[in-house]
Amino acid sequence: MxxxxxxxxxALALILFCIGLYGAxxxxxxxxxxxxxxxxxxxxxxxxxxxxxYGVNPSITGQVxxxxxxxxxAAEAAxxxxxxxxxxxxxxxxxxxxxxxxxx
Amino acid sequence: MTLTGEFFAFMSLALVAVIGGVLxxxxxxxxxxxxxxxxxxxxxxxxxxxxSAEFVAVVQVMIYSGAxxxxxxxxxxxxxHHGEEAEPKGGGLRKLLLFLGVLxxxxxxxxxxxxxxxxxxxxxxxxxxxxxxxxxLYSQYIIPFELTSVILLVALVGAIVLARKxxxxxxxxx
Amino acid sequence: xxxxxxxxxxxxxxxxxxxxxxxxxxxASAFVGILATLASLVYSILVLLERLSEPTYKAxxxxxxxxxxxxxxxxxxxxxxxxxLVIVSLVSFLVHTYSKGYMHGDExxxxxxxxxxxxxxxxxxxxxxxxxxxxxIFWELVGVGSFLLIGFxxxxxxxxxAAKKAFIMTRIGDVGLLIGMILLFWQTGSFEYDEIFAAxxxxxxxxxxxxxxxxxxxxxxxxxxxxxxxxxxxxxAMEGPTPVSALIHAATMVAAGVYLVASMxxxxxxxxxxxxxxxxxxxxxxxxxxxxxxxxxxxxRVLAFSTVSQLGYMMLALGSAGYVAGxxxxxxxxxxxxxxxxxxxxxxxxxxxxxxxxxxxLWKKLTFTGPxxxxxTLAISGVPLFSGFFSKDEILxxxxxxxxxxxxxxxxxxxxxxxxxxxRLFFMVFxxxxxxxxKNVHESPSVMTLPMVVxxxxxxxxxxxxxxxxxxxxxxxxxxxxxxxxxGHIAGPGxxxxxxxxxSLLGILLAWMMYSKKSISRDWLSSRAPIVxxxxxNKYYIDEIYNQTVVFGAKAISLxxxxxxxxxxxxxxxxxxxxxxxxxxTGAKIHSGQVQTYGTIAFVGLAVLMVIxxxxxxxx
Numbered sequence: 001m002x003x004x005x006x007x008x009x010x011a012l013a014l015i016l017f018c019i020g021l022y023g024a025x026x027x028x029x030x031x032x033x034x035x036x037x038x039x040x041x042x043x044x045x046x047x048x049x050x051x052x053x054y055g056v057n058p059s060i061t062g063q064v065x066x067x068x069x070x071x072x073x074a075a076e077a078a079x080x081x082x083x084x085x086x087x088x089x090x091x092x093x094x095x096x097x098x099x100x101x102x103x104x
Numbered sequence: 105m106t107l108t109g110e111f112f113a114f115m116s117l118a119l120v121a122v123i124g125g126v127l128x129x130x131x132x133x134x135x136x137x138x139x140x141x142x143x144x145x146x147x148x149x150x151x152x153x154x155x156s157a158e159f160v161a162v163v164q165v166m167i168y169s170g171a172x173x174x175x176x177x178x179x180x181x182x183x184x185h186h187g188e189e190a191e192p193k194g195g196g197l198r199k200l201l202l203f204l205g206v207l208x209x210x211x212x213x214x215x216x217x218x219x220x221x222x223x224x225x226x227x228x229x230x231x232x233x234x235x236x237x238x239x240x241l242y243s244q245y246i247i248p249f250e251l252t253s254v255i256l257l258v259a260l261v262g263a264i265v266l267a268r269k270x271x272x273x274x275x276x277x278x
Numbered sequence: 279x280x281x282x283x284x285x286x287x288x289x290x291x292x293x294x295x296x297x298x299x300x301x302x303x304x305x306a307s308a309f310v311g312i313l314a315t316l317a318s319l320v321y322s323i324l325v326l327l328e329r330l331s332e333p334t335y336k337a338x339x340x341x342x343x344x345x346x347x348x349x350x351x352x353x354x355x356x357x358x359x360x361x362x363l364v365i366v367s368l369v370s371f372l373v374h375t376y377s378k379g380y381m382h383g384d385e386x387x388x389x390x391x392x393x394x395x396x397x398x399x400x401x402x403x404x405x406x407x408x409x410x411x412x413x414x415i416f417w418e419l420v421g422v423g424s425f426l427l428i429g430f431x432x433x434x435x436x437x438x439x440a441a442k443k444a445f446i447m448t449r450i451g452d453v454g455l456l457i458g459m460i461l462l463f464w465q466t467g468s469f470e471y472d473e474i475f476a477a478x479x480x481x482x483x484x485x486x487x488x489x490x491x492x493x494x495x496x497x498x499x500x501x502x503x504x505x506x507x508x509x510x511x512x513x514x515a516m517e518g519p520t521p522v523s524a525l526i527h528a529a530t531m532v533a534a535g536v537y538l539v540a541s542m543x544x545x546x547x548x549x550x551x552x553x554x555x556x557x558x559x560x561x562x563x564x565x566x567x568x569x570x571x572x573x574x575x576x577x578x579r580v581l582a583f584s585t586v587s588q589l590g591y592m593m594l595a596l597g598s599a600g601y602v603a604g605x606x607x608x609x610x611x612x613x614x615x616x617x618x619x620x621x622x623x624x625x626x627x628x629x630x631x632x633x634x635x636x637x638x639x640l641w642k643k644l645t646f647t648g649p650x651x652x653x654x655t656l657a658i659s660g661v662p663l664f665s666g667f668f669s670k671d672e673i674l675x676x677x678x679x680x681x682x683x684x685x686x687x688x689x690x691x692x693x694x695x696x697x698x699x700x701x702r703l704f705f706m707v708f709x710x711x712x713x714x715x716x717k718n719v720h721e722s723p724s725v726m727t728l729p730m731v732v733x734x735x736x737x738x739x740x741x742x743x744x745x746x747x748x749x750x751x752x753x754x755x756x757x758x759x760x761x762x763x764x765x766g767h768i769a770g771p772g773x774x775x776x777x778x779x780x781x782s783l784l785g786i787l788l789a790w791m792m793y794s795k796k797s798i799s800r801d802w803l804s805s806r807a808p809i810v811x812x813x814x815x816n817k818y819y820i821d822e823i824y825n826q827t828v829v830f831g832a833k834a835i836s837l838x839x840x841x842x843x844x845x846x847x848x849x850x851x852x853x854x855x856x857x858x859x860x861x862x863x864t865g866a867k868i869h870s871g872q873v874q875t876y877g878t879i880a881f882v883g884l885a886v887l888m889v890i891x892x893x894x895x896x897x898x
């Protein structure tokens with residue numbers, strides 16, 4: 001059977017997810033924040049695909065699910081960027097530190 | 105665990121993916137970060153291949169490495185940049201807190217997965233992978249599939265509306 | 279009589295009016311107070327007259343309902359209440375009038391009259407209360423009024439201290455009263471006098487409990503009436519304006535303790551021990567205060583100690599089952615002591631000092647005050663034909679008839695002392711050579727002398743309502759329809775009256791020889807027994823003893839508590855505020871409006887939860 005254990009794939013996904021999370025919450029450039037979120041979604045996709053092959057009940061559904069996730073992620077990236085552009089036009093910055101309208 | 109080709113492939117792909125992620129965190133120029141992430145995306149596609157998901161791998165390369173990266177690059181170019189990630193001011197405590205939080209989260213999750221091993225069940229995912237996906241998508245998941253098309257349409261329209269210039273919008277109203 | 283509840287309301291209205299409009303009325307506010315008390319007085323007299331022919335009237339409404347229990351509020355007009363109403367409103371009215379002259383020129387006249395109104399309201403309310411609870415409420419209100427009036431010259435340190443002392447000392451007694459009241463309520467299930475007495479008569483309350491409650495209530499009376507050992511506040515209370523001393527600390531409030539014992543008389547009467555306690559405390563106070571009075575040099579303090587002594591007499595009377603004698607003396611004392619205080623006030627008003635060593639030869643200058651003072655002095659000394667003679671006689675007879683022979687002789691000696699120190703006071707103030715510094719002495723205005731004249735008349739004639747010669751009208755009336763109160767007149771051996779007269783005349787004679795004729799040296803006692811003199815002069819060092827023991831102990835405890843307060847309580851408080859403040863500041867800082875910060879917080883919270891789950895045995 002496979003020489004690579006399931007936990008290795010899952011651990012890789014975990015590491016990537018953590019990197020994405022850390023990036024999303026610390027980076028000050030909004031574009032990078034968006035990309036970090038994409039990375040987190042990718043980590044989730046790895047998990048889905050892994051379980052589709054090595055799960056208790058292997059089936060193609062995991063991959064289909066991953067495809068849906070990719071589609072939604074693409075849509076999210078497009079909308080996110082549109083919002084970013086609109087925001088930039090109003091505030092002339094992509095620096096997330098200066099986006100504190102929630103405060104007032 | 106033997107040093108098979110599969111293992112070797114996984115290790116190298118995983119290494120590239122993680123390095124890409126770390127570079128994303130540590131590089132200073134925004135463009136470089138995006139490029140570093142392309143490596144990660146491509147490696148993930150390789151991982152998909154290892155997991156007998158060829159179609160998903162191809163989609164990964166096309167969507168992530170292609171479309172999303174390009175969109176992000178456009179985003180970077182359309183907005184003004186100093187080119188470098190500015191040093192955050194006084195966020196040191198927050199970063200530390202977050203780092204500890206992420207570390208704890210990772211440790212807690214790892215505790216749950218490190219000795220996870222399911223009974224290996226023989227499967228046929230690698231045979232006609234694309235066909236299987238197609239059959240599944242157009243039979244079992246037809247309604248979600250169609251809904252996804254709606255989501256993409258909405259995202260398209262929404263993105264255009266959002267990114268359009270405000271004065272034009274006001275002009276429309278009048 | 280149905281509207282007797284209006285009587286206390288007049289002074290209350292005056293109090294409220296003066297509170298609201300006092301600043302505008304200025305000196306005219308005196309008239310508000312005078313009119314209000316006049317209305318009370320007229321009404322009180324009407325009620326008394328009506329009460330002479332009609333039975334007791336009592337009206338109550340439900341005040342509070344607690345479960346099955348109903349607390350009532352209302353008023354009662356029985357003999358004692360009606361009599362007290364007249365005494366209080368009469369003295370109050372006269373004092374109000376007198377103050378018009380005495381306080382003339384004081385800026386705070388409206389405040390003064392407002393306080394007087396409050397006090398009069400409370401006192402009148404006290405005497406018509408039909409139950410203990412209401413009594414207690416007014417009892418405390420009276421205390422407040424007294425506190426305010428003693429501290430009227432609040433810018434004087436001594437006045438402030440005296441006010442606090444009076445309040446705290448009477449409060450000690452009030453605690454006793456409160457406990458006694460609660461015990462009684464527990465035992466009988468009612469605050470009503472009638473129901474309590476009925477329960478006591480039926481034997482529903484055990485003998486020990488009766489004794490205990492009676493003594494506790496007596497402690498309240500001890501505090502209010504300045505009986506030993508809680509008497510020390512009364513002389514200090516003389517820091518208040520003199521009319522206040524006359525009203526509160528001679529005629530009314532201090533008599534409230536006597537009134538309380540009198541109105542609870544059936545309860546006391548049911549316990550031999552309680553009666554004996556009352557009698558002993560009374561007699562002891564009478565002689566004790568009288569000896570102190572012998573050597574005091576402050577005119578008001580002499581009168582104050584004399585008040586304490588006379589209140590002791592009343593207690594002795596009540597404790598010797600001489601209900602009538604006690605109440606009778608309460609009435610006569612109210613008149614002649616108020617007269618003495620007002621006259622003393624008039625003297626002080628004229629010479630601007632209270633030290634009798636500096637006075638002298640005022641007889642010719644104060645042509646009104648002098649004779650009036652003399653009348654008061656004669657009355658209190660028990661000279662025949664004056665009111666004090668009859669009432670004191672009654673007390674002595676009561677003590678003798680009850681079998682308290684030791685106490686009887688104590689009272690006789692106290693009577694001798696009383697006559698002596700009162701005439702010592704009189705001679706030192708009015709006879710002898712006029713001092714050089716007393717040049718521009720002038721008689722008080724008529725607004726001050728008239729009330730004194732009224733009181734002087736009463737001080738002479740008030741005794742005739744209850745005499746062994748012309749019938750004991752007052753006594754018979756007081757005990758009418760209530761056997762528990764004893765007989766209207768207690769027959770006693772005829773020689774008692776002669777002895778009483780003899781000792782008072784002897785006292786007067788001695789005083790005359792010492793201070794007027796000077797055939798006996800004034801230093802006769804102080805030179806022969808300086809230690810005794812010193813002890814008496816310093817009021818038996820009671821104040822000092824209290825300072826050394828009670829006050830010192832209290833201070834030590836409070837110091838200790840203060841340390842706890844500073845380091846423990848305040849520490850905790852400060853820590854709490856600091857913690858809250860820090861939390862708030864952190865919170866405010868976190869709410870920077872930045873999504874990433876919010877995200878961090880939320881995620882860290884999640885991570886912490888997950889780690890806790892992982893450490894406590896996996897995923898729940």
